[in-house]
Amino acid sequence: MGAGAKHELVFVDRLLDTLVSLRHGVTHDVLACWFGVDRSTITRAIGEVRPLLAERGCPVAPGLRLRTLAEVIDHLGADGATGIIDGTEVRVRRPAAGRKDREKFISGKNKQNAVKSMVVTDAEGRLLFCSPAEPASCADITQARDLGLVKLLADCPFVEILADAGYQGLGAQTGGRVVTPTHRKFKENPPEWYEEMRERQSKAHSSRRIRPEHGIGHLKNWRALARHHGRREHMSDIIQAVAGLLSHQQTAMAANGTRM
Incomplete structure (x- = not known):
């Protein structure tokens, strides 16, 4: 816990990224432009939040x-x-x-x-x-x-x-x-x-x-x-x-x- 690079986006922004990606199919490149971060940051955020949403039932x-x-x-x-x-x-x-x-x-x-x-x-x-x-x-x-x-x-x-x-x-x-x-x-x-x-x-x-x-x-x-x-x-x-x-x-x- 706590290891790895620090997040550039707060959790609410990471959640919003994931919801927009699921609902509208917006690409990671577009989301990166919206939030002013690198594409890899968006990919990492969605990769972490998406399993959490799947586990909610x-x-x-x-x-x-x-x-x-x-x-x-x-x-x-x-x-x-x-x-x-x-x-x-x-x-x-x-x-x-x-x-x-x-x-x-x-x-x-x-x-x-x-x-x-x-x-x-x-x-x-x-x-x-x-x-x-x-x-x-x-x-x-x-x-x-x-x-x-x-x-x-x-x-x-x-x-x-x-x-x-x-x-x-x-x-x-x-x-x-x-x-x-x-x-x-x-x-x-x-x-x-x-x-x-x-x-x-x-x-x-x-x-x-x-x-x-x-x-x-x-x-x-x-x-x-x-x-x-x-x-x-x-x-x-x-x-x-x-x-x-x-x-x-x-x-x-x-x-x-x-x-x-």
Whole structure:
């Protein structure tokens, strides 16, 4: 503690640098001009403050922050609330030619280089959790399993989790706690009654997920998550920092009776 070069910027300025960088995607060179310091000073400040923001978690009530998926599941179970999970992708730079892991960042959905994070919201679309970033080649259901979602749901009171078709298969593994759209039983020449029934079920499921989809969409309003041109190693901190800040905004607006 206390070692290293002294800071040229007070903590409030370092925090402001980080917030502007996350919200508006302003480059370090521009921030350095604004504050009259060297670019390396800005880079150092953001590198120190960004992890602190990521560790704050998502506030859901005064004095209550959710930092892990286990805390989110316990919170939903205690309130008997419904949760929604979904995966969100952020485009990143392609790894350099010749690297053995160059292809693992290619998304199977968008065919672009990206990282993926699993997002958990409540039924109102309020952010509760964002997982660390993984290469986008990882399937949604695989990421959920790796995060321990199946075991967490098995060890807690009944919690209903809504998910899209990318998580089909978790319902059977969690005793029906994860609800996904039904599998298509007829691949060719389905009866009319089946198509009508499946369409009604899909619309009913989508209508319950639409507000959380909007909530997740607010993440991309932060320029740092629109497309990332920096180091991929920082993406976990960036995603979790933005999620915590957005969750704080959502909680404050909910307390004032307003909606995003």
